[in-house]
Amino acid sequence: MKELKIEVNIKYFQLKELEAEDLELIAEAIKATDHSYAKYSHFHVGAALRLEDDSIVIGANQENAAYPSGLCAERSAIFAAQSVHPELRPKVLAIAARNEKGLTATPVTPCGACRQVILEMEDRYQKPVKILLYGTDGVYVVGSVKDLLPLSFVDANMH
Numbered sequence: 683m684k685e686l687k688i689e690v691n692i693k694y695f696q697l698k699e700l701e702a703e704d705l706e707l708i709a710e711a712i713k714a715t716d717h718s719y720a721k722y723s724h725f726h727v728g729a730a731l732r733l734e735d736d737s738i739v740i741g742a743n744q745e746n747a748a749y750p751s752g753l754c755a756e757r758s759a760i761f762a763a764q765s766v767h768p769e770l771r772p773k774v775l776a777i778a779a780r781n782e783k784g785l786t787a788t789p790v791t792p793c794g795a796c797r798q799v800i801l802e803m804e805d806r807y808q809k810p811v812k813i814l815l816y817g818t819d820g821v822y823v824v825g826s827v828k829d830l831l832p833l834s835f836v837d838a839n840m841h
Contacts, residue, residue, distance in 0.1 A: 688832045688833070690829040690830070690832065691824075691825060691829055692822050692823070692824050692829060693822070693823040693824075694820050694821070694822055694823075695820060695821045695823055696820055696821075697820075697821065700814075700821060700823075703732075703774075704774065704776070704814055704821075704823075706738075707730045707732050707738065707774055707776040707814060708730075708776045708778065708814055708816050708821065710728075710730035710738050710740055710776065711728045711729055711730040711740070711776040711777055711778040711814075711816060712728060712778045712780075712785065712816065713728065713740070714728025714729060714730055714740040714741060714742045714755065714759075714778070715727060715728035715742065715755075715778055715779065715780050715785075716728070716742075717740065717742035718742040718743050718744070718755065719742070719743070719744045719745055720743060720745050721745055722745050722747070722749075723745060724781060724782050725743075725779060725780075725781050726742070726743065726779065726780050726781070727742065727743040727754065727755040727756075727777065727778070727779045727790065728740065728741070728742050728755050728777070728778050728779070729741040729742070729755040729756045729758070729759040729760075729775060729776065729777050729778075730759065730775070730776045731759040731760060731763050731772050731774070731775050731776075732772070732773050732774040732775075732776075733763060733767060733770040733771065733772055733773065734770050734771040734772075734773055735767075735770055737767070737770070739759050739762050739763040739766075739767075740759055741754075741755045741756065741757070741758030741759025741760070741761075741762060742755050742758060743755045743758070744758065754792070754793060754795070754796050755777065756775065756777060756792050756796040756799070756800065757795070757796055757799050759775070760772070760775075760799055760800070760803055764803070771807040771809055772803055772807065772811050773809075773811065773812065774811065774812045774813075774814065775800065775811055775812070775813050775814070776813075776814040776816060777789075777790060777791075777792065777813070777814070777815050777816065778790075778816040779816075784818075785816075785817075785818050786817050786818070787817050787818045787819045788817045788819060789815035789816055789817035789820070789821060789822045790815065790817070791815055791822075791830060792813075792827075792830065794831075797827055797830050797831040798831070798834075798835070800813070800827040801827050801828070801831055801834050801835075801836060802836070804826060804827060804828070805836040805837055805838075810825055810826035810827075810828070811826065811827065812824070812825060812826075813826075813827060813830070
């Protein structure tokens with residue numbers, strides 16, 4: 683038997699330590715929570731995706747009584763960006779969430795399906811996407827979704 687040790691790299695910042703460009707993207711993700719339709723969970727998630735031309739595309743979770751017909755904020759932003767601007771590589775994705783008490787203190791992380799979609803986006807453009815996970819207590823900064831999804835499955839695995 684052989685044991686594999688997998689390490690991930692996640693940085694933790696206070697807001698005042700972040701670059702202005704990242705603060706702007708987080709603010710857009712926070713605003714995007716207002717576009718959420720979360721009638722059932724009351725958990726509002728917003729995402730903001732910065733493209734290589736520095737334009738920003740937002741997404742918000744959309745719930746539906748016919749679960750699983752809804753869509754997460756991360757995927758709604760990614761699919762919107764790739765539908766309108768497939769030629770523009772995504773650079774940074776910011777995610778924020780709020781519940782009935784307000785913005786979450788601890789950063790929320792993407793679900794497994796969203797992690798896979800982000801991974802496919804990295805594979806498609808052959809560049810990592812920085813991920814900013816916002817919480818009022820601090821921000822996790824992840825250099826690539828591969829740090830959130832070790833032993834990932836991409837196109838190369840099928841060949």
